Amino acid sequence: MRGFLFFYLLINCGFLQAQTYTSYLVGDTSNVTKTTEYRICLLGGATEDDNAMKWFLNGSGGGDIVVIRVTGTAGYNNYFYSSLGIPVNSVETLVIPSVAAANDPYVRRRLREAEALFIAGGNQNDYISYWKNTAVDSALNYLINIKKTPFGGTSAGMAIQGQAYYSAAAGSITSAAALADPYANAVTIGNNDFIHNQLLKRVITDTHYDNPDRRSRHTTFLARLFQDSTKAFYGIACDEYTAVCFDSTGIAKVFGGYPTYDDNAYFIQPNCLLPNIPENCTASQALTWNRSGEALKVYAIKGTATGAGSFDLKNWQSPNATGGLWQNWFVLNGNFSATSNANPLACITTDLKSNLLEGRQEIFFPNPANHIVYFNTKPDEIKIKDITGKTVANFFNCNQISIEELNAGLYFIELKFKSSIIIKKIVIN
Numbered sequence: 539m540r541g542f543l544f545f546y547l548l549i550n551c552g553f554l555q556a557q558t559y560t561s562y563l564v565g566d567t568s569n570v571t572k573t574t575e576y577r578i579c580l581l582g583g584a585t586e587d588d589n590a591m592k593w594f595l596n597g598s599g600g601g602d603i604v605v606i607r608v609t610g611t612a613g614y615n616n617y618f619y620s621s622l623g624i625p626v627n628s629v630e631t632l633v634i635p636s637v638a639a640a641n642d643p644y645v646r647r648r649l650r651e652a653e654a655l656f657i658a659g660g661n662q663n664d665y666i667s668y669w670k671n672t673a674v675d676s677a678l679n680y681l682i683n684i685k686k687t688p689f690g691g692t693s694a695g696m697a698i699q700g701q702a703y704y705s706a707a708a709g710s711i712t713s714a715a716a717l718a719d720p721y722a723n724a725v726t727i728g729n730n731d732f733i734h735n736q737l738l739k740r741v742i743t744d745t746h747y748d749n750p751d752r753r754s755r756h757t758t759f760l761a762r763l764f765q766d767s768t769k770a771f772y773g774i775a776c777d778e779y780t781a782v783c784f785d786s787t788g789i790a791k792v793f794g795g796y797p798t799y800d801d802n803a804y805f806i807q808p809n810c811l812l813p814n815i816p817e818n819c820t821a822s823q824a825l826t827w828n829r830s831g832e833a834l835k836v837y838a839i840k841g842t843a844t845g846a847g848s849f850d851l852k853n854w855q856s857p858n859a860t861g862g863l864w865q866n867w868f869v870l871n872g873n874f875s876a877t878s879n880a881n882p883l884a885c886i887t888t889d890l891k892s893n894l895l896e897g898r899q900e901i902f903f904p905n906p907a908n909h910i911v912y913f914n915t916k917p918d919e920i921k922i923k924d925i926t927g928k929t930v931a932n933f934f935n936c937n938q939i940s941i942e943e944l945n946a947g948l949y950f951i952e953l954k955f956k957s958s959i960i961i962k963k964i965v966i967n
Contacts, residue, residue, distance in 0.1 A: 558639035561648075562612035564619045565602075565628030569651045572599030572627075576682075578735065579690035579783040580699060582745045582776025582803075583659060586692060588622060589843050590781035590793035594654065595624040597688040597785075601653025605631040606674070608664040614656065627653075635664075640672035649677035654688040657695030663706045665698050670732050682735050686786075689735075693745050700741040702729040702763055702771060713751060716758035717872040720765075721821035727762055737788055737851050740771045747804065748777040754874035756806065757834060757867055761827050764808060765819040768948075772854055773806030780841040788852035792861075794841020801841040805849045805857070806867070809835050810885035812950045812961050813927050824872030831875070834867040835883045855885040901953065906965035911951075912938045919954040922964075941966055 575597035579590055595603070595618065603626050605614045612631045619629040630648060634640050649655065655678065657665070669675055681687045691699055704727055711724035719725075727742070742763060744756040756773050763771040774782055777794070780801040784790040794801025808814045809832050816827040827833040839847035839862035847861025866880040902913045913920075913936070920939060922931040925948055933939045944966050953960045 560633040563630040564615045570627045572601035574687040576686040576786045577688040580696040581692035581781045583693035584778035587781045587793045598654035603629045603654045604652040607658035640674040646673035657691035659693030662694035662697045700738045700743045702742040713754040716755045744775045747775045761816045761819045770808045775804040791845030792839040792841040792847045793845045796840035805837045827869045832866045836865040908967040917953040921952040923950045
């Protein structure tokens with residue numbers, strides 16, 4: 539009897555160790571191979587927008603759809619398989635609640651066989667804790683960048699898709715708490731270590747934007763990323779019931795229920811007029827990112843059944859934007875404000891047609907510099923400005939300038955030509 543009991547336990551323990559995931563499948567169990575299209579859908583939570591999901595499924599070629607989550611069951615299976623009226627071979631939901639499950643050979647194989655991948659809502663900290671640096675991680679990046687399948691997610695499934703993400707590793711943080719201290723323990727931000735999507739480079743997303751109001755929390759995330767990396771980051775956000783969807787053209791369409799419902803998506807960036815970094819983003823101090831009331835330029839688009847409003851994700855600073863209105867967002871001593879009907883983004887552009895603008899040659903060198911700065915073309919005027927925007931040196935019609943009198947630090951160099959202005963950062967040692 540004891541030998542039988544040992545054998546019974548051995549078999550059952552072995553089964554439990556092997557079966558670390560749960561699978562729910564509807565449709566054909568055999569794998570098919572279909573031609574797919576790169577399509578990304580970011581959904582703000584609550585009920586999915588059917589028009590966005592039809593657009594998403596139409597890029598799958600009618601193949602196998604895989605839904606992944608940490609908790610829950612097969613709620614999406616019949617919705618994707620039959621409710622939307624788009625024929626597909628199968629829909630399989632994989633519940634992947636551990637690192638062991640994320641490295642299971644079956645999970646790895648089924649993800650890589652998918653013709654479309656959708657990440658359900660849940661707790662993004664679970665997704666990051668269980669899936670990052672696993673076979674799931676590598677499969678997701680394979681689907682986006684190599685196989686180029688439709689790839690979507692709602693709520694937490696949207697929140698993890700940017701280059702940067704709010705992990706919620708220390709629990710959720712409110713907008714008020716984030717503004718009061720951008721470096722509070724619960725402001726947990728990951729960057730460039732999970733999902734890599736070229737069109738979401740230097741983007742951090744946020745969801746459920748209308749319930750509760752998360753604009754100021756998202757602004758704090760952008761301030762932190764700018765402060766910590768010295769690079770401007772962008773934000774994409776959705777109200778509930780709203781979706782931002784784009785393909786390889788980079789033109790994002792916004793789906794939702796407007797005008798019946800007030801469904802919005804937001805495309806957020808630091809003002810391109812320099813200086814544009816936060817005035818005060820410091821631990822244990824309230825955030826100030828004011829810049830004369832125009833710290834962030836935001837294009838807000840109402841989501842419609844046809845996805846009529848659009849924004850160009852390949853060129854944020856000169857966007858091809860339709861169907862929306864510009865807003866200004868800013869923070870003064872921890873108090874967030876927004877103004878509507880703002881002036882459009884007005885980045886300084888240039889009509890110079892030389893190799894300088896095509897990136898094949900630097901406009902000036904060296905950078906960093908400590909004695910002399912040389913120019914490959916002679917500007918009519920050269921201004922050196924400190925990080926507050928104050929002009930600290932001024933030159934005219936020079937091919938080279940001396941910077942020996944300036945203290946070490948970060949500056950902006952403004953080059954004026956007959957019909958254009960160029961502003962660049964320069965570091966002085």
